[in-house]
Amino acid sequence: xxxxxxxxxxxxxxxxxxxxxxxxxxxxxxxxxxxxxxxxxxxxxxxxxxxxxxxxxxxxxxxxxxxxxxxxxxxxxxxxxxxxxxxxxxxxxxxxxxxxxxxxxxxxxxxxxxxxxxxxxxxxxxxxxxxxxxxxxxx
Amino acid sequence: xxxxxxxxxxxxxxxxxxxxxxxxxxxxxxxxxxxxxxxxxxxxxxxxxxxxxxxxxxxxxxxxxxxxxxxxxxxxxxxxxxxxxxxxxxxxxxxxxxxxxxxxxxxxxxxxxxxxxxxxxxxxxxxxxxxxxxxxxxxxxxxxxxxxxxxxxxxxxxxxxxxxxxxxxxxxxxxxxxxxxxxxxxxxxxxxxxxxxxxxxxxxxxxxxxxxxxxxxxxxxxxxxxxxxxxxxxxxxxxxxxxxxxxxxxxxxxxxxxxxxxxxxxxxxxxxxxxxxxxxxxxxxxxxxxxxxxxxxxxxxxxxxxxxxxxxxxxxxxxxxxxxxxxxxxxxxxxxxxxxxxxxxxxxxxxxxxxxxxxxxxxxxxxxxxxxxxxxxxxxxxxxxxxxxxxxxx
Numbered sequence: 233x234x235x236x237x238x239x240x241x242x243x244x245x246x247x248x249x250x251x252x253x254x255x256x257x258x259x260x261x262x263x264x265x266x267x268x269x270x271x272x273x274x275x276x277x278x279x280x281x282x283x284x285x286x287x288x289x290x291x292x293x294x295x296x297x298x299x300x301x302x303x304x305x306x307x308x309x310x311x312x313x314x315x316x317x318x319x320x321x322x323x324x325x326x327x328x329x330x331x332x333x334x335x336x337x338x339x340x341x342x343x344x345x346x347x348x349x350x351x352x353x354x355x356x357x358x359x360x361x362x363x364x365x366x367x368x369x370x371x
Numbered sequence: 372x373x374x375x376x377x378x379x380x381x382x383x384x385x386x387x388x389x390x391x392x393x394x395x396x397x398x399x400x401x402x403x404x405x406x407x408x409x410x411x412x413x414x415x416x417x418x419x420x421x422x423x424x425x426x427x428x429x430x431x432x433x434x435x436x437x438x439x440x441x442x443x444x445x446x447x448x449x450x451x452x453x454x455x456x457x458x459x460x461x462x463x464x465x466x467x468x469x470x471x472x473x474x475x476x477x478x479x480x481x482x483x484x485x486x487x488x489x490x491x492x493x494x495x496x497x498x499x500x501x502x503x504x505x506x507x508x509x510x511x512x513x514x515x516x517x518x519x520x521x522x523x524x525x526x527x528x529x530x531x532x533x534x535x536x537x538x539x540x541x542x543x544x545x546x547x548x549x550x551x552x553x554x555x556x557x558x559x560x561x562x563x564x565x566x567x568x569x570x571x572x573x574x575x576x577x578x579x580x581x582x583x584x585x586x587x588x589x590x591x592x593x594x595x596x597x598x599x600x601x602x603x604x605x606x607x608x609x610x611x612x613x614x615x616x617x618x619x620x621x622x623x624x625x626x627x628x629x630x631x632x633x634x635x636x637x638x639x640x641x642x643x644x645x646x647x648x649x650x651x652x653x654x655x656x657x658x659x660x661x662x663x664x665x666x667x668x669x670x671x672x673x674x675x676x677x678x679x680x681x682x683x684x685x686x687x688x689x690x691x692x693x694x695x696x697x698x699x700x701x702x703x704x705x706x707x708x709x710x711x712x713x714x715x716x717x718x719x720x721x722x723x724x725x726x727x728x729x730x731x732x733x734x735x736x737x738x739x740x741x742x743x744x745x746x747x748x749x750x751x752x753x754x755x756x757x758x759x760x761x762x763x764x765x
Contacts, residue, residue: 242511273513273625299534299632301526301578303518308505311518319523319578321627332514332627345534362516 236310240360247274249288254361259291259351261329270328293351294368295324302340316340322349322365337366372647373617377764379472380604380611381725383412383597388559389590389710389719393493397433400593401488402445408595409446414482414607417450419597421480423467425487426458428503428713429494442486452480460508460749461661463487463714464596464721465619465756471598472614482599489713492590500589508750510625522586524626524751525664526578532633532666533580535681540580542684544571546665547585547707549692554704556694556735559719561590561710568688585707587663592712594722601764612728615650615742616759618643626751635667636755637674637746644757645676649765650742652676657743658698659724661717662705671746672700675757699737702727717747721758728762 243251250273253260262271266283277284300320307315318335320343335343336352349365356362385407387400401424409416424437440454457467467485474480491500505520532538545568554560566584574584604611620636623629645651658677662668673683677698686692692700703709703723706716724745726732741763747756 239511239515241513241516244512247512273628299527299531301523301530301581303523303578304576306520306522306577306583307518308502308515308520314518317518319517319519319527321527321632330627332517332519332625334517345531356516360516 235312238310238356240357243359246276250274251360253288253290254353254363257353259293259363260288261291261326262286263289270326272329272331291329291351292325295322295349295365297321297335297343297345297347297349298323298330299345300335300343302343318343320365331363334364335366336364342367372643375472375476375617376615376647377613378476378601379598380601380613381596381598381760382414382604382607382611383408383410384595384722384725384729385411386559386594386719386722387592389561389592389712391492392591397427397429397488397490397494397591397593398436398441398445400591401437401442401486401595404488404593404595405442405446405484405486408484408597412597412607414597416446416448418482419448419484420450420452421471421474421483422448422451422454423457423471423483423485424454425463425467425485425714425718426456427489428507429490433490457485458714460714460753461663461717462747462749462754462756464718465617465747465758468598468614468721468758469617475598475600481603482597484595484597486593486595487712487715487718488593489715490591491711491713494591504589508753513625514627519626522577522581525666526581527626528632528670528752529580529666532670535633538669538681538684540572541568542688543580543585543665543669544568545684545688546662546668547571549687550662550701550705550708552693553702553735554708556733557704557709558733560704560708562704562708581664585665587706587711590710590712592710592715592719594715594718596722596725610729610762612725612760612762613764614758615761615764616644616646616648617757618647619754619756621754623753624750629752633670634674635670635748635752637671637757640755640757641675644744644759648759648761650759655698655742655744656740657702657724657727657737658700659720659743659745660701661720661746661748662701662707663711663716665707667748667752668701668705675744675746694735702732702735702737720747721745724760728760
């Protein structure tokens with residue numbers, strides 16, 4: 233069986249600025265100009281006040297691992313060659329901004345809950361560059 | 372709070388054994404289950420005026436047949452006003468029950484048949500099953516590109532929960548063992564051989580710390596139930612099973628947006644259900660907690676008040692949840708042992724809850740069961756649904 237291609241995210245029109253920024257190495261989220269709520273993932277309207285007056289803001293790219301798992305078997309077929317790989321929920325420093333990603337740049341066994349991480353960017357294809365995270369080096 | 376307490380009751384249940392039936396069409400599971408439920412209720416089939424089939428996932432064509440009244444025609448029902456599909460993934464049975472209850476209580480329906488049938492054991496290839504369940508309900512925008520799938524989702528909840536509570540992998544494995552002890556007594560369960568913590572811990576690692584024997588497997592199955600007004604139920608049977616309490620909350624669509632993967636919405640949903648029923652967890656005789664993976668059963672068990680947070684695992688190890696234990700839990704064996712049939716996982720659990728309260732649970736009957744609690748959740752644990760049933764109205 234041919235190995236399926238890596239799934240590329242479905243991109244809705246209002247989400248395009250997110251992926252354009254990621255291609256340029258910036259992690260962005262939305263902020264409501266009416267009520268100040270931080271919004272991630274990108275929405276059509278504010279999740280708090282329904283305003284559609286939203287601005288794009290650059291994230292610090294720094295956060296912590298809320299939870300993680302090392303995928304060792306029975307993964308979706310497009311990811312077989314990546315195993316073992318780490319899936320994690322990362323909470324960014326910016327209030328209310330959290331996302332699923334992969335932890336890269338370390339031995340999977342070293343990942344822990346609440347570990348500090350920072351964003352890195354990995355090109356998936358010509359259109360999509362995925363934000364991923366690596367441990368922040370201990371000083 | 373809803374005003375449905377004590378207003379409607381279950382009068383009949385039906386279920387085929389969870390298994391692999393390559394020859395038989397899925398419609399036969401629906402018809403067999405529905406027939407059993409009608410006979411169990413002892414009603415005239417023409418009393419049924421509403422049919423609520425839930426969705427089948429293995430085949431869009433078969434699902435369309437369920438939508439377009441095949442069950443009504445196959446059963447030869449002549450007095451059905453409406454056939455409408457109610458589907459909320461794993462929460463389908465609870466959602467259908469609440470909708471049926473409201474219809475009956477308002478006079479819009481008299482006797483409602485809910486039915487589930489799916490063929491995920493033999494109706495799809497193994498790879499097809501994996502592909503379906505690696506993407507169904509998982510965000511194609513924000514999670515699928517990172518290799519997200521259901522084992523990983525359960526593992527993410529497990530790791531955070533372990534980190535916050537200190538619960539061990541052995542305690543998590545003991546939930547699979549507890550469920551198996553019940554399944555050994557359940558002729559409709561697929562996995563009925565005794566299981567040990569050591570066997571669970573020796574099984575293949577999927578996504579750390581989740582192992583193969585901590586994961587459910589997909590099978591063919593079907594189940595049905597019939598509900599009507601409490602008044603009518605008392606004429607039909609001397610043991611109606613009343614709806615006493617219900618609570619629910621939706622917490623997320625994209626899993627990584629869930630505010631607390633070590634708790635979910637159970638406490639809120641449970642509070643609603645207990646307040647409505649007017650009882651406390653101490654009065655519950657049977658806790659039918661949705662599993663699919665051990666972590667969800669453990670979180671639900673604790674958040675609903677059957678153990679202190681972080682202490683539930685010890686109860687699964689020391690036998691409190693086993694047959695003969697002080698709080699019998701998930702007495703059909705759950706999806707981990709009876710088997711996962713799609714939307715049917717929580718249908719089986721609801722049918723089991725009613726079965727225990729009707730006193731029809733055979734070798735695994737919990738003695739003098741008066742009050743039982745049942746839970747359900749759908750998608751990537753997007754919601755928390757709690758139902759309290761009883762043989763009397765407190």
